[in-house]
Amino acid sequence: PFGNSHNQLKMKYSTEQEYPDLSKHNNHMAKVLTPAIYEKLRSKQTPSGFTVDDVIQTGIDNPGHPFIMTVGCVAGDEETYAVFKELLDPVIQERHGGYKPSDKHKTDLNPNNLKGGDDLDSNYVLSSRVRTGRSIRGFCLPPHCSRGERRAIENLSVEALGALTGDLKGKYYALKNMTEAEQQQLIDDHFLFDKPVSPLLLASGMGRDWPDARGIWHNDNKTFLVWVNEEDHLRVISMQKGGNMREVFNRFCTGLTKIEELFKNKKHQFMWNEHLGYILTCPSNLGTGLRAGVHVKLPNLSKNNKFEDVLKRLRLQKRGTGGVDTAAVGGVFDISNADRLGFSEVELMQMVVDGVRLLIEMEKQLEKGQSIDDLMPAQK
Amino acid sequence: MPFGNTHNNFKLNYKVEEEFPDLSKHNNHMAKVLTKEIYTKLRDKQTPTGFTVDDVIQTGVDNPGHPYIMTVGCVAGDEESYEVFKDLLDPIISDRHGGYKATDKHKTDLNFENLKGGDDLDPNYVLSSRVRTGRSIKGYALPPHNSRGERRAVEKLSVEALNILDGEFKGKYYPLKSMTDAEQEQLIADHFLFDKPISPLLLAAGMARDWPDARGIWHNENKTFLVWVNEEDHLRVISMQKGGNMKEVFRRFCVGLQKIEETFKKHNHGFMWNEHLGFVLTCPSNLGTGLRGGVHVKLPKLSTHAKFEEILTRLRLQKRGTGGVDTASVGGVFDISNADRLGSSEVEQVQCVVDGVKLMVEMEKKLEKGESIDSMIPAQK
Numbered sequence: 001p002f003g004n005s006h007n008q009l010k011m012k013y014s015t016e017q018e019y020p021d022l023s024k025h026n027n028h029m030a031k032v033l034t035p036a037i038y039e040k041l042r043s044k045q046t047p048s049g050f051t052v053d054d055v056i057q058t059g060i061d062n063p064g065h066p067f068i069m070t071v072g073c074v075a076g077d078e079e080t081y082a083v084f085k086e087l088l089d090p091v092i093q094e095r096h097g098g099y100k101p102s103d104k105h106k107t108d109l110n111p112n113n114l115k116g117g118d119d120l121d122s123n124y125v126l127s128s129r130v131r132t133g134r135s136i137r138g139f140c141l142p143p144h145c146s147r148g149e150r151r152a153i154e155n156l157s158v159e160a161l162g163a164l165t166g167d168l169k170g171k172y173y174a175l176k177n178m179t180e181a182e183q184q185q186l187i188d189d190h191f192l193f194d195k196p197v198s199p200l201l202l203a204s205g206m207g208r209d210w211p212d213a214r215g216i217w218h219n220d221n222k223t224f225l226v227w228v229n230e231e232d233h234l235r236v237i238s239m240q241k242g243g244n245m246r247e248v249f250n251r252f253c254t255g256l257t258k259i260e261e262l263f264k265n266k267k268h269q270f271m272w273n274e275h276l277g278y279i280l281t282c283p284s285n286l287g288t289g290l291r292a293g294v295h296v297k298l299p300n301l302s303k304n305n306k307f308e309d310v311l312k313r314l315r316l317q318k319r320g321t322g323g324v325d326t327a328a329v330g331g332v333f334d335i336s337n338a339d340r341l342g343f344s345e346v347e348l349m350q351m352v353v354d355g356v357r358l359l360i361e362m363e364k365q366l367e368k369g370q371s372i373d374d375l376m377p378a379q380k
Numbered sequence: 381m382p383f384g385n386t387h388n389n390f391k392l393n394y395k396v397e398e399e400f401p402d403l404s405k406h407n408n409h410m411a412k413v414l415t416k417e418i419y420t421k422l423r424d425k426q427t428p429t430g431f432t433v434d435d436v437i438q439t440g441v442d443n444p445g446h447p448y449i450m451t452v453g454c455v456a457g458d459e460e461s462y463e464v465f466k467d468l469l470d471p472i473i474s475d476r477h478g479g480y481k482a483t484d485k486h487k488t489d490l491n492f493e494n495l496k497g498g499d500d501l502d503p504n505y506v507l508s509s510r511v512r513t514g515r516s517i518k519g520y521a522l523p524p525h526n527s528r529g530e531r532r533a534v535e536k537l538s539v540e541a542l543n544i545l546d547g548e549f550k551g552k553y554y555p556l557k558s559m560t561d562a563e564q565e566q567l568i569a570d571h572f573l574f575d576k577p578i579s580p581l582l583l584a585a586g587m588a589r590d591w592p593d594a595r596g597i598w599h600n601e602n603k604t605f606l607v608w609v610n611e612e613d614h615l616r617v618i619s620m621q622k623g624g625n626m627k628e629v630f631r632r633f634c635v636g637l638q639k640i641e642e643t644f645k646k647h648n649h650g651f652m653w654n655e656h657l658g659f660v661l662t663c664p665s666n667l668g669t670g671l672r673g674g675v676h677v678k679l680p681k682l683s684t685h686a687k688f689e690e691i692l693t694r695l696r697l698q699k700r701g702t703g704g705v706d707t708a709s710v711g712g713v714f715d716i717s718n719a720d721r722l723g724s725s726e727v728e729q730v731q732c733v734v735d736g737v738k739l740m741v742e743m744e745k746k747l748e749k750g751e752s753i754d755s756m757i758p759a760q761k
Contacts, residue, residue: 006430006525013529020528021557021593049387053527060590144387146434147401148394176402202583209441212402 287341299331501624680712
């Protein structure tokens with residue numbers, strides 16, 4: 001009785017009649033989706049009923065920007081990446097530097113494999129942060145999950161986090177029960193996440209039932225933070241002032257590994273496979289889902305005409321200190337890894353640690369009025 | 381989001397308590413009516429196109445409402461929504477439409493000759509007159525739920541129907557997605573252009589999907605008859621002009637609507653209508669006539685009178701600012717229109733507007749002369 005009725009009704013219309021108008025669009029989905037691919041996929045659905053139109057809706061409703069390439073599609077469950085692979089494999093390939101359907105992704109969350117990272121000059125590096133996402137196998141993802149599923153994820157997550165001890169011991173703040181005082185404190189700590197206003201997120205259904213089953217957990221020290229049911233089931237963040245990226249990564253790996261154990265004890269795993277690594281809502285976060293970065297003062301280097309090239313060679317990207325799409329203030333930049341898939345967590349961290357160290361050396365040279373030509377790195 | 385409802389099956393693995401929305405901070409008609417019992421009864425149902433109770437209520441869950449404005453908090457995805465989910469929608473309709481019962485019958489009367497007067501509202505006070513309604517085309521899903529193919533089919537049929545119109549109705553269609561800059565400027569200057577919905581009420585219901593595909597504006601050469609295609613409803617039909625000749629506005633409205641309906645019927649697609657709910661539209665608040673007939677009228681003295689609200693209630697009228705719903709009035713000029721939609725006919729509702737506005741203009745004149753209006757306060761209609 002509960003077939004995908006409306007999808008079947010749509011089949012009465014020809015592909016031409018249903019195919020979206022992407023003529024003004026500039027996102028990965030629009031570049032990849034041909035009528036032939038749409039025709040092949042339009043009759044399909046995942047076991048939970050996610051269809052190709054569900055995958056692409058956000059990319060249709062948000063044509064994109066001439067200079068920023070958004071992804072333009074989302075997954076509704078783990079199986080989306082298999083059922084709609086004719087669309088998603090090319091999108092992944094475009095977004096993740098040529099990553100092929102046959103490629104394997106390596107996961108390495110052993111912090112001992114990171115070399116150095118505890119001595120970035122704190123005169124330049126103001127803060128260090130690592131974040132990733134995790135999806136809980138067996139549940140639909142934020143674009144598609146029901147209230148019951150979302151609440152189940154919250155319950156499981158709060159139980160798991162509640163079992164953390166030592167410096168990871170903390171507390172959960174459900175968005176819908178937050179007191180004014182708690183809310184103000186979380187805002188002051190820059191921890192509070194607000195209802196998504198980004199049209200990219202709203203168009204994919206991630207704002208439904210807000211703020212039900214959404215919340216923030218953090219440890220007493222405020223160095224380990226978990227967002228529940230925002231853009232992904234879980235977003236895990238380790239952060240602290242200064243340049244000790246090694247410690248941040250240690251805490252990150254320890255915390256993540258403990259959380260994963262606690263979920264496994266309850267018979268729930270994270271979504272992961274050897275091709276795509278960790279499965280997340282947005283294809284841009286596949287693999288490690290990891291963005292590791294620092295807020296670093298580079299007033300001279302950032303004005304140097306080789307800055308962009310240096311970043312590219314180091315496989316790093318810059319953002320303003322308000323996050324993606326913000327501008328830098330006072331010569332302070334957010335510098336982080338550009339890659340997510342095809343490199344392990346340790347490898348990406350190493351790039352950030354080594355890269356930022358080099359950028360600071362360059363900054364110091366420029367301060368002394370010296371050239372940085374001999375410091376230019378090879379393409380990683 | 382709307383299309384798959386295999387997921388509805390999955391949801392049944394969760395208990396009602398686990399799936400029932402948290403409506404504790406909500407103030408809309410849906411939140412006042414939806415109990416766990418009703419949700420239990422409806423959660424395993426779907427319309428033939430696959431619209432589920434969660435689809436109906438999503439907008440009301442996501443938009444808790446305002447302490448002073450009661451929004452409806454639910455939408456229909458197709459004609460059958462009103463039947464399949466009547467355990468929820470009948471009480472909402474009753475609350476919203478003054479106690480309208482599940483057994484009541486609605487009368488449609490689009491015979492403009494049945495309107496008495498309305499051609500002599502004082503243009504020193506009545507600046508402009510307007511009548512609007514909506515229509516849904518039978519056999520297609522509604523804006524919260526329709527696919528691109530359906531929406532384009534609605535557009536195609538509508539443009540064919542509108543292009544047949546001649547005489548005073550002869551006009552042109554401007555699709556939103558191929559509008560030139562010059563056309564866009566002109567439509568903005570005429571106050572005709574509708575923009576992508578930004579209201580969270582509409583966005584949460586899925587009505588902005590695929591914007592601006594298959595959306596457009598049609599108007600006649602005189603700019604007195606205007607049709608919006610695929611905005612909040614399949615069609616919104618508007619008749620308007622400067623001054624106080626409501627009779628003429630209503631005549632044009634009725635004649636135009638009937639001509640359009642004829643063409644749709646020829647293609648075997650009539651308008652959604654039944655004898656209980658009248659014209660079936662996306663939002664339950666627009667059922668019945670879907671008609672809002674109103675004027676922009678100068679009432680600087682009457683609007684500051686202590687009995688203004690009372691008078692409006694008795695006349696079954698409502699006030700808005702001249703920017704439309706939720707705007708404030710400017711310079712003592714108000715938008716005055718009928719409050720009812722369901723349970724009275726088009727002629728009856730426009731009659732309320734015509735008679736009521738005439739009375740209020742007389743009251744305004746009295747107050748200008750410093751006289752009392754106590755003897756003019758009407759009985760409750």
